[in-house]
Amino acid sequence: MRAFETAFHMQTEARDIFDLSSESDQTLALYGLQRGQTESFGWSCLVGRRLAERGVRFIELVDGSSSHNWDQHGDMAEHAQHAKAIDQPIAGLLQDLKRTGLLEDTLVVWTTEFGRTPGVDGEKGRGHHSACFSSWLAGAGVKGGLVYGATDELGATVVENRVHVHDFHATILHLLGLDHERLTFRHGGRDYRLTDVHGHVVDDLLA
Amino acid sequence: MLQSLAGGSLLLPGLLSALLAEEESSTVDALAPKPPHFPAKAKRVIFIFSNGGVSHMDTFDHKPKLFAADGKTMGIGGGLSNQQRRLLRPGWEFRPGGRCGTLVSDLFPHLRELMDDICLIRSMKSDDNEHYQATLAIHTGSFFFSRPSIGSWVSYGLGTMNRNLPSFVVLSAGSPYAGTQIFNNDFLPAYHQGVRVVPGKEPIANLDRRTQPASLQELELGLANAFNRRHL
Numbered sequence A: 001m002r003a004f005e006t007a008f009h010m011q012t013e014a015r016d017i018f019d020l021s022s023e024s025d026q027t028l029a030l031y032g033l034q035r036g037q038t039e040s041f042g043w044s045c046l047v048g049r050r051l052a053e054r055g056v057r058f059i060e061l062v063d064g065s066s067s068h069n070w071d072q073h074g075d076m077a078e079h080a081q082h083a084k085a086i087d088q089p090i091a092g093l094l095q096d097l098k099r100t101g102l103l104e105d106t107l108v109v110w111t112t113e114f115g116r117t118p119g120v121d122g123e124k125g126r127g128h129h130s131a132c133f134s135s136w137l138a139g140a141g142v143k144g145g146l147v148y149g150a151t152d153e154l155g156a157t158v159v160e161n162r163v164h165v166h167d168f169h170a171t172i173l174h175l176l177g178l179d180h181e182r183l184t185f186r187h188g189g190r191d192y193r194l195t196d197v198h199g200h201v202v203d204d205l206l207a
Numbered sequence B: 001m002l003q004s005l006a007g008g009s010l011l012l013p014g015l016l017s018a019l020l021a022e023e024e025s026s027t028v029d030a031l032a033p034k035p036p037h038f039p040a041k042a043k044r045v046i047f048i049f050s051n052g053g054v055s056h057m058d059t060f061d062h063k064p065k066l067f068a069a070d071g072k073t074m075g076i077g078g079g080l081s082n083q084q085r086r087l088l089r090p091g092w093e094f095r096p097g098g099r100c101g102t103l104v105s106d107l108f109p110h111l112r113e114l115m116d117d118i119c120l121i122r123s124m125k126s127d128d129n130e131h132y133q134a135t136l137a138i139h140t141g142s143f144f145f146s147r148p149s150i151g152s153w154v155s156y157g158l159g160t161m162n163r164n165l166p167s168f169v170v171l172s173a174g175s176p177y178a179g180t181q182i183f184n185n186d187f188l189p190a191y192h193q194g195v196r197v198v199p200g201k202e203p204i205a206n207l208d209r210r211t212q213p214a215s216l217q218e219l220e221l222g223l224a225n226a227f228n229r230r231h232l
Helices: A002-017 A025-030 A041-053 A076-099 A165-175 B002-007 B013-025 B064-068 B131-140 B150-158 B179-183 B214-231
Strands: A058-063 A106-112 A115-121 A125-129 A133-139 A158-160 A185-187 A190-192 B044-050 B094-097 B102-105 B118-125 B168-172 B195-197
Touching (some): A058 A076, A076 A106, A076 A133, A106 A165, A115 A133, A158 B118, A165 B118, A165 B131, A165 B150, B044 B131, B044 B150, B131 B150, B150 B168
Parallel strands (some): A058 B044, A058 B168
Antiparallel strands (some): A115 A125, A185 A190
């Protein structure tokens, strides 16, 4: 019944979220949007801000899909079109959140599932590489301008301050005031956590 | 919560009485805002996920020696999946951004200007070289089994600030690796599931009522609720 109830309310409030007519030309331009445009990653980013200011707790913006994405095995040059699709929209989102004061209490996370190999794959591409990759955090509670951790000289492996996926999760929860070891749910006879039995908060990232 | 909404006449009277009865009968309002374990600045998260595996050495992780080593074949340890391949130089130049001067490639000229606001991690590590498993893991912490998404955990931990909207919303044009599992509640209660919005003219399917008068829908919901209470 909770879900039905929420759906009932969404019929009024959700419609308003997707109506971008009240946004100024200047704001649309920040996200690289034309007036009336309802697609592109810029649209997702702007709607993301509108969801954030209306109190939605967790907003995920998915860039690409399982069939159209950054998986450049054959030619790295294709990274350019994927970067172009998200660079200005995400930068616009950060600037807009800052301008409206939302960045004060909003955590922005950017990540991917893994990095790519220093060695070639196919003709001019790179392969899958879970040994190291880059991600970033911005906004509430994190140190801006910081670079944390390092890979070796070819970007093949982590050599300094490794941040495993579980550490990343523990840190995000910590930034929200949640202890990843205490956020548990009892299921099938035992307590489960997002970080399972792993995870350390990376204190050096905290402002 | 419902009492206050009634004051603002957001709920129709008939539905309201039914829901109030339900609220009184349940012991906990699971989506009510909950205090965190300890004080924190961040109240919400915008989590941006790039599908497919973004090359670190072509974007945020400057590797001058890799530019120089282009074409050389080297044995490289540390979990490299193709150890004896020819090295490939990064395809874009790196330049400093912001006052901090962090080097970012020409793939991200706009974000580069904002590096003073960004906390960059160049030492991320995952455990699986396949898209499906690694995508599932960055969202759920689990590489192989369906588990609740981080968004569902946050919704479970903190509740929501606006009961007119889901606590967890996902904007996704296409289907990501691992599909809906990346925003699934799994064993957490269903109201912590991510609600998918598809960019386009109809971002949420079936948002319009089948029957225009809200009173008809109210009757339907009232009936469903009555059945639900009998079932409980």
